[in-house]
Amino acid sequence: xxxxxxxxxxxxxxxxxxxxxxxxxxxxxxxxxxxxxxxxxxxxxxxxxxxxxxxxxxxxxxxxxxxxxxxxxxxxxxxxxxxxxxxxxxxxxxxxxxxxxxxxxxxxxxxxxxxxxxxxxxxxxxxxxxxxxxxxxxxxxxxxxxxxxxxxxxxxxxxxxxxxxxxxxxxxxxxxxxxxxxxxxxxxxxxxxxxxxxxxxxxxxxxxxxxxxxxxxxxxxxxxxxxxxxxxxxxxxxxxxxxxxxxxxxxxxxxxxxxxxxxxxxxxxxxxxxxxxxx
Amino acid sequence: xxxxxxxxxxxxxxxxxxxxxxxxxxxxxxxxxxxxxxxxxxxxxxxxxxxxxxxxxxxxxxxxxxxxxxxxxxxxxxxxxxxxxxxxxxxxxxxxxxxxxxxxxxxxxxxxxxxxxxxxxxxxxxxxxxxxxxxxxxxxxxxxxxxxxxxxxxxxxxxxxxxxxxxxxxxxxxxxxxxxxxxxxxxxxxxxxxxxxxxxxxxxxxxxxxxxxxxxxxxxxxxxxxxxxxxxxxxxxxxxxxxxxxxxxxxxxxxxxxxxxxxxxxxxxxxxxxxxxxxxxxxxxxxxxxxxxxxxxxxxxxxxxxxxxxxxxxxxxxxxxxxxxxxxxxxxxxxxxxxxxxxxx
Numbered sequence: 001x002x003x004x005x006x007x008x009x010x011x012x013x014x015x016x017x018x019x020x021x022x023x024x025x026x027x028x029x030x031x032x033x034x035x036x037x038x039x040x041x042x043x044x045x046x047x048x049x050x051x052x053x054x055x056x057x058x059x060x061x062x063x064x065x066x067x068x069x070x071x072x073x074x075x076x077x078x079x080x081x082x083x084x085x086x087x088x089x090x091x092x093x094x095x096x097x098x099x100x101x102x103x104x105x106x107x108x109x110x111x112x113x114x115x116x117x118x119x120x121x122x123x124x125x126x127x128x129x130x131x132x133x134x135x136x137x138x139x140x141x142x143x144x145x146x147x148x149x150x151x152x153x154x155x156x157x158x159x160x161x162x163x164x165x166x167x168x169x170x171x172x173x174x175x176x177x178x179x180x181x182x183x184x185x186x187x188x189x190x191x192x193x194x195x196x197x198x199x200x201x202x203x204x205x206x207x208x209x210x211x212x213x214x215x216x217x218x219x220x221x222x223x224x225x226x227x228x229x230x231x232x233x234x235x236x237x238x239x240x241x242x243x244x245x246x247x248x249x250x251x252x253x254x255x256x257x258x259x260x261x262x263x264x265x266x267x268x269x270x271x272x273x274x275x276x277x278x279x
Numbered sequence: 280x281x282x283x284x285x286x287x288x289x290x291x292x293x294x295x296x297x298x299x300x301x302x303x304x305x306x307x308x309x310x311x312x313x314x315x316x317x318x319x320x321x322x323x324x325x326x327x328x329x330x331x332x333x334x335x336x337x338x339x340x341x342x343x344x345x346x347x348x349x350x351x352x353x354x355x356x357x358x359x360x361x362x363x364x365x366x367x368x369x370x371x372x373x374x375x376x377x378x379x380x381x382x383x384x385x386x387x388x389x390x391x392x393x394x395x396x397x398x399x400x401x402x403x404x405x406x407x408x409x410x411x412x413x414x415x416x417x418x419x420x421x422x423x424x425x426x427x428x429x430x431x432x433x434x435x436x437x438x439x440x441x442x443x444x445x446x447x448x449x450x451x452x453x454x455x456x457x458x459x460x461x462x463x464x465x466x467x468x469x470x471x472x473x474x475x476x477x478x479x480x481x482x483x484x485x486x487x488x489x490x491x492x493x494x495x496x497x498x499x500x501x502x503x504x505x506x507x508x509x510x511x512x513x514x515x516x517x518x519x520x521x522x523x524x525x526x527x528x529x530x531x532x533x534x535x536x537x538x539x540x541x542x543x544x545x546x547x548x549x550x551x552x553x554x555x556x557x558x559x560x561x562x563x564x565x566x567x568x569x570x571x572x573x574x575x576x577x578x579x580x581x582x583x584x585x586x587x588x589x590x591x592x593x594x595x596x597x598x599x600x601x602x603x604x605x606x607x608x609x610x611x612x613x614x615x616x617x618x619x620x621x622x623x624x
Binding site for chain 1: 360377
C-alpha cells in the first residue's frame, strides 16, 4: 500500500477523482464522464488502498501494475493519477488539447502512469497475462490489475486471456470488470448477454467476487480478499456500478454511452460534487 | 477460375490415367531432391542465442513442432510458453512480457499472425515499439492446403503497419544469421519462416545477412531480378538456367522488405538499363513488387521494363506444391519462361 495521504478518507478521494474528471470534461466539453463518475470509487480504492506505487517514479520496478484496458476511460484514470500525484493537477486543463499528455483515449506513450495503450477493446487482460508471467519469471511480488468493461466481455480475446490465466494459475492477476450496463449500442445485456458472469469466470478457474462498485467499504473488503486469497488462481472483482454516480441529474438522464452534457452543466455538476463533501 | 464442385475431375471423365502429384503434409518441403538442407535452422539458432541472452522466451500457439520452436522448447523448457490455439492472446501476452523486459519470440503460421491477430500486433506491440519477434511459418504459397493456410497477403498487410520490420529470408543460412540480427534490433520484427529441412543456397555466393540491406548476389547485364525469400532461391536457379541460353541475369536479394533498402535498389536499377523483374512469394498486390515500383517512380528511375513474378490476386487452389508453383508461375521453370518471353529471346 502506498503511504501517501493516509489522513484523507477513501470517499474524499473518490469525490476528488470525480471532481478532477468533471473539470477535464468541462475543458473539452465532452468525455466519457458517466463512466468516469461510475468508476471513481473503484479507482479510489485501487490507488489509495490496494496498490503500491511511487508517485515520483511511475515505472518503479516493484510497483503494482494497473492496466486500463478501456482507453475510453482515460478521463477517469487521469483523474485518479492526478489525485495520486503522478500527474500534476494543473495539467487537467490540457485534457484533449493539442500537445497534451492527456489525450482523449489512454495511450502508454503519452501519460506517466498509463501502463498500456487501451481503446482497441479486449487487449488489457491478455497483456496482463503476459506481464504476470514475466513478473513470475522475475520473482516479483507485484500484482497486475486490469480494469476492463462489461463491453469487453463481448471480445473473444478477453476469454482467450481468461482461460490462459486460469490455466497458468496466475495468482498475481487481479481483474476488475466495470459492469455499468451500458455499451455504445445500448444496455450491455441487450448487446450480448454475458450473464451469469461470476460462474463463467469460476468455470475458468478464477477466484470470483461480485460487489457494488460504488460501495467503498465493500470494495475495500473485496480488494483485500483478492490480494490475500491463498488459492493459486487469478482473481476477479466484478463491480456493478452506476453510470454518472454522484451527480443525480446526470444519473437520471436518459442513459447513454456517450453522455451529452450542456456547457453550463459542468459547473453545476462540480457544485453538486463539492456540496457532497464526505468525511 | 476453379471448376464447379459439381464437375468431376477431367481425367476421370476422359479415362486418362496421367500421373498426378498428391498434396503432401501441411508443410511441404520446398527443397529439391538433391538440394542440401539443414533441419530446423530457426529453432537451433534461437536455442543457441538464448544461452547467451536471458531475455529470450519462446511462445507457441499450439504449433511448436510446425514452426521449429520445439527445438527451443527442448533446450529451454522453462523459457517456453504454450499459449494455446489463441493467436490474439499470443500477441497480447508477448506484448505484456516485452513490457516487463523480456524479449518474446512468438511463433505461429503467417495467416494467423496477419489475418487473425493484426490488431494485437499493431496496437499492443508496434504502436509501442515493443521488442517482440514474430516468426511465422507457411509464408505465401508454401502449403497445398488452400487459402486457410496460404499467407498470400501477409506482407501487404504488415507493410502498412508503422514500426514493424519485415524480413523474408531465402535459406537456412540466412535464417541462422537473421535470428541474432533480429534479437539485436530493438523493436518488433516479423519474419517469414521456412521451416523443417530448409535448403542451403547462399553458401556458394559468400553472402551475409544484414538487417535492412539488399545485396547483389550475382550480376548480369540482360535483366535484374529483385527478389526475397523463397523466390531468391528460384531466381538464382533461374539465372543459372538462363545463362545456358545466353541470358545474363543479375539477382538482387532483398530479405528486409521493410524498411526497404531503397538506395541499393535505385543504384542497381540505375547502374545499367535492364529489364527489372521483381519476384516474390506473395500476391502481386502490396508486396515487394509494388514497393520497388513505387521506389523507382519516386526516384525518377526508368528501367528498360518492369515486370512482376508473384501470386495472382486470387484465393489459390489446393493441391501439390510443385503443381501449384507451376500453375501460379513461381517455379524455376516458369520464372525462366517468363523472363525469356519478356526478353523475347
